[in-house]
Amino acid sequence: MSSPAAVEGRPAATPLVRPTGSRANGWWGMVLLIATEATLFAVLIASYFYIRFKSPAWPPDGINDPTVGRPLLNNGVLLASIVPMYLAERAVFRGRGALLRLGLLASFLLMLAYFALQLDSFWTSWHSFKPSEDTYASLVYTIVGAHWVHVGAGILLLAFVQLRAWLGHFDAERNVPVQVTALYVYFVGLLAIPVFLTSVSPAL
Amino acid sequence: MAVNVERLERIWFEPTGLKTFVTTVNHKKIGKRYLVTAFAFFVAAGAEALLMRTQLARPESGVVGPKTYNELFSMHGVTMIFLFVTPMLSGFGNYFVPLQLGARDMAFPRMNAFSYWVFLGSGIFMYSSFLFGEAPNDGWFNYAPLSQREYTPSLNIDFYNLGLLFLTISTTAGAVNFIVTIFKMRAPGMSINRIPLFCWAILAQSFSVVFALPALSAANIFLSLERKFHFHFFSPGDGGDPLLWQHLFWIFGHPDVYIIFLPAIGIVSAIIPTFARRPMVMHTWLALATLTTGFIGFGVWVHHMFATGLPQITMTFFAAASLLITIPSGIQIFGWCATLLTGAPLIRTPLLFVLGFIVVFVIGGVTGVMFAVIPFDQQVTDTYFVVAHFHYVLFGGAVFPIFAGLHYWWPKLTGRMFSEPLGQVSFWIFFVGFNLTFFPMHIAGLLGMPRRVYTYPDGLGWGIYNLLETIGAFTLALGILLVVVNLLGSLRFGALAGPDPWGGETLEWATTSPPPEYNFAAIPLVRSNSPNWDRADREEDVHRLERNELVLAEGHEALATTVLDADADQVLEMPPESPWPFVLALAIAFGFAFLLVGHYLVAGLGAGLALAALAGWHSQTPMETA
Numbered sequence: 001m002s003s004p005a006a007v008e009g010r011p012a013a014t015p016l017v018r019p020t021g022s023r024a025n026g027w028w029g030m031v032l033l034i035a036t037e038a039t040l041f042a043v044l045i046a047s048y049f050y051i052r053f054k055s056p057a058w059p060p061d062g063i064n065d066p067t068v069g070r071p072l073l074n075n076g077v078l079l080a081s082i083v084p085m086y087l088a089e090r091a092v093f094r095g096r097g098a099l100l101r102l103g104l105l106a107s108f109l110l111m112l113a114y115f116a117l118q119l120d121s122f123w124t125s126w127h128s129f130k131p132s133e134d135t136y137a138s139l140v141y142t143i144v145g146a147h148w149v150h151v152g153a154g155i156l157l158l159a160f161v162q163l164r165a166w167l168g169h170f171d172a173e174r175n176v177p178v179q180v181t182a183l184y185v186y187f188v189g190l191l192a193i194p195v196f197l198t199s200v201s202p203a204l
Numbered sequence: 205m206a207v208n209v210e211r212l213e214r215i216w217f218e219p220t221g222l223k224t225f226v227t228t229v230n231h232k233k234i235g236k237r238y239l240v241t242a243f244a245f246f247v248a249a250g251a252e253a254l255l256m257r258t259q260l261a262r263p264e265s266g267v268v269g270p271k272t273y274n275e276l277f278s279m280h281g282v283t284m285i286f287l288f289v290t291p292m293l294s295g296f297g298n299y300f301v302p303l304q305l306g307a308r309d310m311a312f313p314r315m316n317a318f319s320y321w322v323f324l325g326s327g328i329f330m331y332s333s334f335l336f337g338e339a340p341n342d343g344w345f346n347y348a349p350l351s352q353r354e355y356t357p358s359l360n361i362d363f364y365n366l367g368l369l370f371l372t373i374s375t376t377a378g379a380v381n382f383i384v385t386i387f388k389m390r391a392p393g394m395s396i397n398r399i400p401l402f403c404w405a406i407l408a409q410s411f412s413v414v415f416a417l418p419a420l421s422a423a424n425i426f427l428s429l430e431r432k433f434h435f436h437f438f439s440p441g442d443g444g445d446p447l448l449w450q451h452l453f454w455i456f457g458h459p460d461v462y463i464i465f466l467p468a469i470g471i472v473s474a475i476i477p478t479f480a481r482r483p484m485v486m487h488t489w490l491a492l493a494t495l496t497t498g499f500i501g502f503g504v505w506v507h508h509m510f511a512t513g514l515p516q517i518t519m520t521f522f523a524a525a526s527l528l529i530t531i532p533s534g535i536q537i538f539g540w541c542a543t544l545l546t547g548a549p550l551i552r553t554p555l556l557f558v559l560g561f562i563v564v565f566v567i568g569g570v571t572g573v574m575f576a577v578i579p580f581d582q583q584v585t586d587t588y589f590v591v592a593h594f595h596y597v598l599f600g601g602a603v604f605p606i607f608a609g610l611h612y613w614w615p616k617l618t619g620r621m622f623s624e625p626l627g628q629v630s631f632w633i634f635f636v637g638f639n640l641t642f643f644p645m646h647i648a649g650l651l652g653m654p655r656r657v658y659t660y661p662d663g664l665g666w667g668i669y670n671l672l673e674t675i676g677a678f679t680l681a682l683g684i685l686l687v688v689v690n691l692l693g694s695l696r697f698g699a700l701a702g703p704d705p706w707g708g709e710t711l712e713w714a715t716t717s718p719p720p721e722y723n724f725a726a727i728p729l730v731r732s733n734s735p736n737w738d739r740a741d742r743e744e745d746v747h748r749l750e751r752n753e754l755v756l757a758e759g760h761e762a763l764a765t766t767v768l769d770a771d772a773d774q775v776l777e778m779p780p781e782s783p784w785p786f787v788l789a790l791a792i793a794f795g796f797a798f799l800l801v802g803h804y805l806v807a808g809l810g811a812g813l814a815l816a817a818l819a820g821w822h823s824q825t826p827m828e829t830a
Contacts, residue, residue: 008602011241011736023764023766023767023773023774024389025311025312025384025388025764025776028311028383028384028387029311029312029315029381029384032380032383032384032414033380035414035415036376036380036414036417036418037416037418038416039414039418039419040418040421040422042418043418043419043422043423043452047422047426047437047448047452050445050448050451051437051445052442052449053444054445055443067584089492096385131429131433131435132433132434132436133436134436134442134443135436135437135439135443135444136443137436138205138426138429138435138436138437138444139437140431141435142425142426142435156815160822183502197781
């Protein structure tokens with residue numbers, strides 16, 4: 001993306017198309033990162049069901065069925081973070097800086113809330129069973145933990161982009177970082193659905 | 205005109221010296237580094253192979269013991285697959301994809317530098333295991349249960365797991381970079397049907413990387429968690445299944461065969477039209493066959509597991525899918541042959557290596573089809589027949605094209621011509637050496653010789669074949685040595701190559717040898733599949749430079765185009781030299797080193813350093829260019 005100064009000094013003969021966000025290189029890069037990450041989760045979840053369909057009891061004796069209510073709440077909070085992010089992304093295209101900053105902040109806080117709630121849930125289940133107990137436990141902790149780590153990355157990304165939004169780095173023309181972050185936030189948010197369904201599947 | 209070129213020279217100038225060595229983001233420097241580093245790993249893995257062949261030359265020989273032998277064949281495989289072939293082809297890709305596309309650089313130049321440093325770091329990481337006498341020793345596919353903590357408690361396997369997780373960062377980042385570059389950085393007019401076949405191959409390979417490597421990563425994460433934190437995934441006693449490793453590994457591993465093979469055939473498709481002196485027959489079909497091969501490659505992994513006792517229906521399905529691969533492979537082989545037969549082939553060293561490839565690869569393909577026949581597969585599983593097959597496919601399918609590419613592009617890389625007679629002699633020694641090494645392995649395998657044995661008793665009838673193989677291996681090494689002598693000698697004695705010594709078809713031949721930092725003074729406009737044969741268009745480039753059209757000399761600029769039609773889309777301000785890719789790679793290496801030895805808090809510090817490096821990276825220039 002060119003800086004305005006370079007555009008002014010440019011000879012008229014040079015074709016210059018105004019950049020459109022959805023076609024930016026960074027956008028493509030993020031789409032591909034998400035593709036490879038989504039594949040990782042597909043493989044993790046496939047491993048879960050591969051082992052499950054070979055096991056006589058699931059969860060094995062000695063481990064209770066997972067609870068549904070609490071993870072539902074946690075993941076619901078995470079899913080909700082998509083909405084303000086979407087509003088923020090729309091806002092930046094229209095050059096509405098205040099709404100952008102507000103949306104980023106709300107999304108950030110919701111993800112943070114999920115992160116804290118999930119930490120608490122981890123702590124609770126840690127008291128009832130440990131990942132080293134058997135393969136069921138290892139798989140559940142690995143899949144949910146991997147998702148949790150990805151949310152952590154999303155939080156850091158949001159924090160960084162937010163900082164730049166408050167510094168006034170974005171407007172209707174310069175907004176690729178916002179779009180890229182939005183893609184990632186949608187991804188970790190939507191990922192909550194398969195991760196949640198997998199982890200509570202024995203209780204369904 | 206001269207004014208514009210001067211401006212470009214000034215804008216794209218990089219000083220020589222240590223600082224630039226660390227901070228450069230130029231795709232040609234990075235490409236050359238990939239080539240040199242990967243070749244160094246090739247020499248290391250070749251030395252390991254020669255040691256093994258020396259040990260096996262005679263029955264009951266004692267050159268190396270069983271423990272060392274296990275490490276040798278494991279590291280030979282790991283190095284050849286992960287540290288030589290893939291990065292070597294990335295090196296060609298890095299150097300020549302932007303040139304063939306008429307671009308100034310890759311889409312993400314700093315990420316490109318980062319990929320290289322991570323590749324180098326992970327290679328050093330894995331090879332440092334030899335210093336501790338604990339190199340990976342469970343073969344390149346590292347099967348559980350042998351790789352589990354109970355059976356291999358020392359660090360050998362951890363070097364493998366963590367080293368490959370580390371390397372995956374590099375390979376994935378590189379693949380993303382290639383895809384976006386090929387989608388977005390093409391010269392105006394290079395619509396999707398005009399993308400050179402080498403770039404199609406790199407594109408198909410990169411998509412395979414994006415979707416295949418996560419399976420390897422998952423397997424390595426599982427095994428690391430098992431070994432380091434007492435998780436369970438692969439022990440039946442704890443509800444796991446060792447076959448899970450095999451499935452995950454081969455879901456990655458078979459596509460990886462194409463990750464290795466696709467760019468190599470891309471080189472073949474780049475060379476054949478030039479020396480046949482006509483455009484490729486069925487250009488579009490070949491491009492589609494490349495993609496189809498990559499796609500079908502995801503549906504055949506179970507054919508590596510026919511001897512593990514899977515249900516009949518599963519095996520039948522995967523046997524059928526494996527046979528399907530012959531269709532796109534056949535299209536490519538016939539396309540190449542038809543191009544050569546209808547052209548006026550000029551036999552030069554690069555084409556000789558390509559012809560050698562076709563012969564050897566067809567033999568490897570035929571034994572491959574034999575494996576799809578399940579009873580035959582079960583008969584020869586884990587014998588030297590398998591070793592013979594995959595060397596015909598991988599050495600034939602990747603190393604022959606790599607050597608073809610080295611000769612083909614050497615004049616572009618260095619500006620010098622190698623000696624053609626010496627090139628042809630070295631090819632024949634290489635070709636004879638290769639077949640003498642690997643053909644007798646078919647027979648030894650059919651006679652029942654298992655792979656991965658460090659020695660064998662006398663009187664089984666294997667001795668003569670093994671001796672021939674060892675003689676072949678040293679002949680092959682001599683051929684490779686001659687190639688190296690020829691190429692390096694050309695730097696001193698070679699004639700100047702000029703921009704286009706072969707009459708090449710694609711755009712890399714439209715600029716000087718070696719190309720300037722900015723590749724093309726005026727961004728070329730493309731109107732056919734063979735842009736460098738469109739003389740009028742290339743002359744027009746010169747006139748456009750005079751008229752200052754599409755020169756982009758206002759800054760450190762490159763042109764992005766639309767994905768399908770390659771219409772000019774936006775002018776990108778490319779990032780300058782940066783220390784952050786190196787620093788980030790260093791921080792990650794630090795983290796992995798401490799994961800290895802089990803200091804997790806210090807490893808966490810590495811993660812913190814990596815985050816700081818990322819913040820520095822993104823603060824350096826406006827992120828809109830990232």
